[in-house]
Amino acid sequence: MNELSKSGRIDEARKMFDKMSERDEFSWSTIIAAYANLGRLDEARKLFDEAPKKSSITWSSLISGYCQHGCEIEAFELFCQMRLEGQKPSPYTLGSVLRGCSILGLRQRGENLHGYAMKSGFDSNVFVATGLVDMYAKCKCILEAECLFETLTDRKNNVSWTAMITGYSHNGDGYKAIECFRDMRAEGVESNQFTFPSILTACATVSACDFGAQVHGCIVRSGFGANVFVQSALVCMYAKCGDLRSARRGLETMETDDVISYNSMIVGCVRHGFEEEVLSLFKKMHSRDMKIDAFTFPSVLNSFASMMDTKNSKSVHCLIIKTGFEAYNLVSNALVDMYAKQGSLACACEVFNQTVDKDVISWTSLVTGYAHNGSHEEAIKLFHDMITTGTCPDEYVIASILSACAGLTVLEFGKQVHANFIKSGLESLSIDNSLVTMYAKCGCIEDASRVFNSMRVRNVITWTALIVGYAQNGKGKDSLQFYDQMIATGTKPDFITFIGLLFACSHAGLVENGLQYFESMDKVYGIKPGPEHYACMIDLWGRSGRLNEAKELLNRMDVKPDATVWKALLGACRVHGDLELGESAANKLFELEPSNAVPYILLANMYSAAGRSEDFARIRQMMKSMGIRKEPGCSWIEMNSHVHEFMSEDRGHPRTSEIYSKLDEIMILIKEVGYVPDKKFALHDMDEESKELGLAYHSEKLAIAFGLLTLPPVVPIRIFKNLRNEMSLVTASLVYLICQAVTMEYTPEYINSRGLEIHQVSIQHNNTVDNFDKMSLDDQESETTDD
């Protein structure tokens, strides 16, 4: 009977069992184990319940059957029942339930079993010890696993070595896995068909292609090269390391069509920029009638996302619906991500709403989608919903939400997210990077720098965030120093680093440096400048008064200029009164961004300044007839969770009279220190008097006056604004002078005696911050639009 069940001839074994006149414990457990091993658990259970006397073997047979067929919970229940009935578990039973813990990641239960194993002395059994190593490793307790593994000393066999290698690999330490594999070989333990897939996976996680190729050599010599697990692990290793030729060769030499190997091949193509090949691989799977699984779709959808292939997206989505795979989160989350990346947020939402058991990845896909499409409020709202519905945030969603905070410059909320991240004890490079960006964008460059200094690991994104952050905060020279430090640490700059660097140069007026960096981009780092870099360079020339160089660069551009380039040029033309070039730049912008009011107003003002009132009227008429309206400037300041909002010449605030007299007081002080209102930048259809009035009672100035009135001197004044525009030049000098005036108001003696500091004033716009505490007038920016 034993022989029959071992060869899978269960029905014959059963007949034999039924005919037996005397059934001992051994025959009961044999037939139960036979059913259990085949996954026929109901029949196994029925026999188990009928068995007159249950030995440890009978219990173990059923328990291990449950564990092998995904019924770990039933196995645990049975294990408890076994102990309640006074039956002592054996090393066999322990091994089975430990495996259940490994699969479900149940550390607590695993620790209890460890305790039992120690009490019963089974922990020295190599099977149990290996089960414990595996359990701890799968529960992410790699140190405990390591410790137990060491206690095995000279009893380590290839199974325990493999468990340890897999443990390292699954805990993200591919290098330790490789080291462990080397030790195993050094001790003369042979690898088998289990060891090879495990070590190859480790190689793939750290892109150790050379070592992987050496393992490949061992495989060929060992004779395990025909095993499908080994072959697919080889395909995966080569594909992930980017050696797609070797991966393909591996795939082609396989005798059977293996879905997992094809999936790996597709992943490799997506990760290494061969998205076009994905579709043909996918079609091949189809034509060969392979059983496509839930792992196939995410990578395929990923390739559609990066290729913006909306047509195939739809048809594969249809296929997913037809085959029922939208029920898998793995697939539906990838659909949400794909649609979001393609900018089809409505489709992304639809799939998201249909997802029944939303997990943290479902939420993150949509949150990130909204954030990337600039809908930061929506992203934060969703994040809120996610928390409310009880989904625990992880590092991905936190990083995303912090960049939404940066986009909105909502410092207080960002700080709360930061605090919760610290409490969570998580560690994440992306979160730290997002924090640097968020603090810098909110004007808290010291906090950004603090996060940066606390980081143990940094990458090019970290350094770029800092470089851009300092530049945005008016500290372009610091940006350049950080760039030098970055290079010194051996980190290579990327496309974005140069945008930040050139931005820093143009805003700090560092023409020579900017030029040098711009040239080094392609020459030293092989990075071709994009329109963003040209825009910075044109801005740099424009700000330094070298309009001819700006023009020359425009003509030399080997990429098509985009709106940012024309905006930079228009800004430069306005400052230097080049009407002809300004006209052409504005006309380009009318085409590219027809509903943007800014270029209309800039051009109109340029006409007005040149005394061409007819053209001025023509542009204004054009705006009117096209229904283009400038968003009215609005500033607000937060105080005790209350928002105080101001429009230009606003008299709606309860403390209006105080605010106006404070502002008048400051204006007098400002004039005393040499401020002359520059009417050039006001709207030109105002009369002379209201021009000066408009300048004096502009929204951010009302907000600043209110801040000065209500906040103690040491508290920074943080103004929020909806626009960043032409008035900023005036505002910049104003704010600077206000700072000076305030210093005069509070004499150095007074400041010292009170231990106070001057107010730091910052004005936050949609996408950046102007900080004016220690800024010199030379550092001021000339802004490009109107308010």
Add this chain to the structure above:
DNA sequence: GTAGGGTTAG
């Protein structure tokens, strides 16, 4: 009768 392995979306 017991232990270990390959694809995994943000």
